[in-house]
Amino acid sequence: MPANLLDRLRSTLGDGAVLTEPADLAAYVADWTGRFVGSARAVVRPADTAGVATAVRLCTEAGVAVVPQGGNTGLAGGATPDDTGASVVLSLERLRRVRELDPVADTITVEAGVVLQAVQEAATSAGRLFPLSLGSEGSCTIGGNVATNAGGTAVLRYGMMRDLVLGLEVVLPDGRVWDGLRPLRKDNTGYDLKQLFIGAEGTLGVVTAATLRLFPATPRRATALVTLPSVDAAVSVLPLLREHGGGLLTAWELINRQALDLVLTHLPGARDPFGVAHQWYGLLEFAGTSDEVDIELEAALTAAFEQELIADAVVAGSPAQRASLWALREGISESQKVAGASIKHDVTLPIAELSDFVAEVGPRLVALMPDLRLVTYGHVGDGNLHYNLAAPADQEATLRAAAGDLTRAVYSAVATRGGSISAEHGLGTLKRDAAASYRSDVENDLMRAVKNALDPHGLMNPGKLVP
Amino acid sequence: MPANLLDRLRSTLGDGAVLTEPADLAAYVADWTGRFVGSARAVVRPADTAGVATAVRLCTEAGVAVVPQGGNTGLAGGATPDDTGASVVLSLERLRRVRELDPVADTITVEAGVVLQAVQEAATSAGRLFPLSLGSEGSCTIGGNVATNAGGTAVLRYGMMRDLVLGLEVVLPDGRVWDGLRPLRKDNTGYDLKQLFIGAEGTLGVVTAATLRLFPATPRRATALVTLPSVDAAVSVLPLLREHGGGLLTAWELINRQALDLVLTHLPGARDPFGVAHQWYGLLEFAGTSDEVDIELEAALTAAFEQELIADAVVAGSPAQRASLWALREGISESQKVAGASIKHDVTLPIAELSDFVAEVGPRLVALMPDLRLVTYGHVGDGNLHYNLAAPADQEATLRAAAGDLTRAVYSAVATRGGSISAEHGLGTLKRDAAASYRSDVENDLMRAVKNALDPHGLMNPGKLVP
Numbered sequence: 001m002p003a004n005l006l007d008r009l010r011s012t013l014g015d016g017a018v019l020t021e022p023a024d025l026a027a028y029v030a031d032w033t034g035r036f037v038g039s040a041r042a043v044v045r046p047a048d049t050a051g052v053a054t055a056v057r058l059c060t061e062a063g064v065a066v067v068p069q070g071g072n073t074g075l076a077g078g079a080t081p082d083d084t085g086a087s088v089v090l091s092l093e094r095l096r097r098v099r100e101l102d103p104v105a106d107t108i109t110v111e112a113g114v115v116l117q118a119v120q121e122a123a124t125s126a127g128r129l130f131p132l133s134l135g136s137e138g139s140c141t142i143g144g145n146v147a148t149n150a151g152g153t154a155v156l157r158y159g160m161m162r163d164l165v166l167g168l169e170v171v172l173p174d175g176r177v178w179d180g181l182r183p184l185r186k187d188n189t190g191y192d193l194k195q196l197f198i199g200a201e202g203t204l205g206v207v208t209a210a211t212l213r214l215f216p217a218t219p220r221r222a223t224a225l226v227t228l229p230s231v232d233a234a235v236s237v238l239p240l241l242r243e244h245g246g247g248l249l250t251a252w253e254l255i256n257r258q259a260l261d262l263v264l265t266h267l268p269g270a271r272d273p274f275g276v277a278h279q280w281y282g283l284l285e286f287a288g289t290s291d292e293v294d295i296e297l298e299a300a301l302t303a304a305f306e307q308e309l310i311a312d313a314v315v316a317g318s319p320a321q322r323a324s325l326w327a328l329r330e331g332i333s334e335s336q337k338v339a340g341a342s343i344k345h346d347v348t349l350p351i352a353e354l355s356d357f358v359a360e361v362g363p364r365l366v367a368l369m370p371d372l373r374l375v376t377y378g379h380v381g382d383g384n385l386h387y388n389l390a391a392p393a394d395q396e397a398t399l400r401a402a403a404g405d406l407t408r409a410v411y412s413a414v415a416t417r418g419g420s421i422s423a424e425h426g427l428g429t430l431k432r433d434a435a436a437s438y439r440s441d442v443e444n445d446l447m448r449a450v451k452n453a454l455d456p457h458g459l460m461n462p463g464k465l466v467p
Numbered sequence: 468m469p470a471n472l473l474d475r476l477r478s479t480l481g482d483g484a485v486l487t488e489p490a491d492l493a494a495y496v497a498d499w500t501g502r503f504v505g506s507a508r509a510v511v512r513p514a515d516t517a518g519v520a521t522a523v524r525l526c527t528e529a530g531v532a533v534v535p536q537g538g539n540t541g542l543a544g545g546a547t548p549d550d551t552g553a554s555v556v557l558s559l560e561r562l563r564r565v566r567e568l569d570p571v572a573d574t575i576t577v578e579a580g581v582v583l584q585a586v587q588e589a590a591t592s593a594g595r596l597f598p599l600s601l602g603s604e605g606s607c608t609i610g611g612n613v614a615t616n617a618g619g620t621a622v623l624r625y626g627m628m629r630d631l632v633l634g635l636e637v638v639l640p641d642g643r644v645w646d647g648l649r650p651l652r653k654d655n656t657g658y659d660l661k662q663l664f665i666g667a668e669g670t671l672g673v674v675t676a677a678t679l680r681l682f683p684a685t686p687r688r689a690t691a692l693v694t695l696p697s698v699d700a701a702v703s704v705l706p707l708l709r710e711h712g713g714g715l716l717t718a719w720e721l722i723n724r725q726a727l728d729l730v731l732t733h734l735p736g737a738r739d740p741f742g743v744a745h746q747w748y749g750l751l752e753f754a755g756t757s758d759e760v761d762i763e764l765e766a767a768l769t770a771a772f773e774q775e776l777i778a779d780a781v782v783a784g785s786p787a788q789r790a791s792l793w794a795l796r797e798g799i800s801e802s803q804k805v806a807g808a809s810i811k812h813d814v815t816l817p818i819a820e821l822s823d824f825v826a827e828v829g830p831r832l833v834a835l836m837p838d839l840r841l842v843t844y845g846h847v848g849d850g851n852l853h854y855n856l857a858a859p860a861d862q863e864a865t866l867r868a869a870a871g872d873l874t875r876a877v878y879s880a881v882a883t884r885g886g887s888i889s890a891e892h893g894l895g896t897l898k899r900d901a902a903a904s905y906r907s908d909v910e911n912d913l914m915r916a917v918k919n920a921l922d923p924h925g926l927m928n929p930g931k932l933v934p
Contacts, residue, residue: 026619104702104819105850147654160653163630178909184815185849186627187887188616188666189894189902191917193910195662216710234777235571243683243756247714289710348651352571382652382826383572421655427656434658442645446921450658453920454913465657 006061010045012054019043028069028089029081036077039085047094049169050178056206057175059088065459066090067201070112073136076428078201079466092143097109097207101126106214107166107183112143112207128214131158135333146207149199151424156381157250167211173455175417181211202461203427204454218287219220222297225325227278234282234380237309244300248286248293252381255281259332259377266335270328273314283329296345299343332377343403347414348423351383361413361444369402371395384423427465436467472529476511478851479521482572486510495536495556496548503544507551514561516636516675521907524642525672526555532926535669537579539610540603541894545668545931559610562675565589573681574633574650579610579674595681597679602800613674616666623716623848625858633680640922648678668893669928671921681807685754689764692792694745699822700845701749704776711767715753715760719848722748726799726844733802737795740781750796797861799844809857809869814881814888818850828880836869838862894932903934
């Protein structure tokens, strides 16, 4: 049957749309970090929605599992096939059309394979803003952003991908197309079906296009790197930043010294803008259309100084200076990769719990492994920490051996405090079972009921998200 | 069995929690407009979540349908039992606790029966804002706001109820409680289950509590009533209001002359602030913390005048003047009720289609009934029109006879232009079948799959939302 399936796929989609040579498959069966590696019977690359529908229908009829894949930049193994070699990777990379940009309705409709940065640029060309922004924006795709409910550095002001989607086009597991590409801000005509597919990691269907919200452009930015007396100060200053910022607050990012040290060591050209080392830093940005961003930043910093919530500040005086401040934040992930092994955690805490969490869990982890380096940073305004663990080069084996215990200690502290073990990276295979273990039975049953209702044969990205 | 059910409900919830006398039931089996009237075997009024769970479990075990009800202020018959008398109305009105207000996390957790205005007041007392605002805020409840995905006059800035909910507590059809009361801004650990219950009108479970987002208080308001040359101008001015308003734009409401006339005739004390009559008016409000609201309003009005997008303006010079301007908008619904019969439509159009819709559908309706009065108003910033039809007192019978044709003409024009036949009022029984008729087969199948998955016995508010 599967051999017949490949013939049918080739005859309907064209030979070039079906890859089966190992050399051609290599880039699709492993994720970009190299951590997740699987195998597949084929990679199918349809050129449009109708092709995706055909591919899904043929696979379903043959009882073959489908693994949807966008830019393959995920961090949880959600787009990598398992190692049985039985499944078909369905790449959306050829669905690259910007179908419509409507500046009056403030919407853009794009296909799943459009790269996030291309959407940002299309919005900018029309004098608008598409605010989703994350490290991989040059290669991640809108389909993947929808499937994983992507977050990033502007969530504080604009929300997650879920908040930016107005409508979706989805190929369902039976190969039918649901056209839910509505540009409406208000539509109370039943269950909000698009919500099912956002963040579902392709386990309920394949997103082929999305209608997204646009916003007024914010060409002026005022950016500062500040030093903080504590994590508590980073939390306490937030209402002040919101209120003194006149609604312009766009980013409030936390960076600890060990994270900054990694960047200063490994990122060419990076330099510490402060004379002495501090334990905690915050990267602050206001965005708007005029000088008001500078005025509001100045006012907010002054108020924060007066209340001793920040200790020192460097304000970017030029776009180049802004870029170098942001490089200190955005360079962390890459610097970690260069520096060697690390164990990553992407967690949310109720914001009032952040400080206690950091104070409590650090010593507990160091007790498990004395030379552990706590690389702590993230989107503090959303309660979201990238709480990563690294070790000196000669102790990587020790780190790997301790990984299970370390992660359990982190997740346990998160769960005890009512947090989430995946703030924005999703579950994939990496956190699928851990997430299930922290859910109540009721919640696991609800998850399963949704999965079974929409994908009764379990062929859509099996093994991801739900156990 | 049902008789036995009432005994079991009484013995577990207490006699006072189970009403069966017709006089006691009267207020629960009809909606406030008197348009929807049904009957019920009993009204059950549990005092807490455990009581709701017990009530639902006992009803489900007895095979008896449950009709959840909050403040009974809905406009689509979603909380009214059918006329078989077989079902039990489950009133949430005794679940009135504000469980927690967290000013750091900017959240409030309240039970389903808490009146919207009480949530607004609790937020204000803590120096925060809960932005949901609608005509019935003095009597509608949070549970109903969640179940219907309520909208109102601040959607433009803050979104619908769906956008304001962070977590939910829900009693499922089998009587189990799903505790999803998380205060997290980011949580990517599976399907977003809360989205299933928001806007589901109690057809998938009973919402017993919600954790809601709060915002910085906006004690300063700058408000103006303007006259508009056309509907097109009301749409075209929107980007200008957003950009000149520095993010402070909170309301942009459209009112036509016939709507204003109704208020001037029927609302005691109402007066026309302009010397001559105009066809279209806009009510504009900026909200913030300082004088900036006045400065921004002035700047926006000046820019709009220069571009001839507004013709005249009255700016409120005091809170009393602001109240009287808002009374002209908020008094429309009540004035319509006093004036006599009307046929209401709550529709959304893609915003670029609004002007053409109004230009096209009005003459088509007047062709059906020459003396028809087009009472047109709504949340133009969201593309949402309350497109209501009235008639002189001596032609009410004609209006009622033509109602079906008129509504079909309106919905058809909405559907042709890609709009929604229910922007914010939901479907209930009123629009259940019409909504189904405008959905694709695929979409109806998805709706049904969700309903069957969560409520396999079909006992949760049967006959509402889904046919």
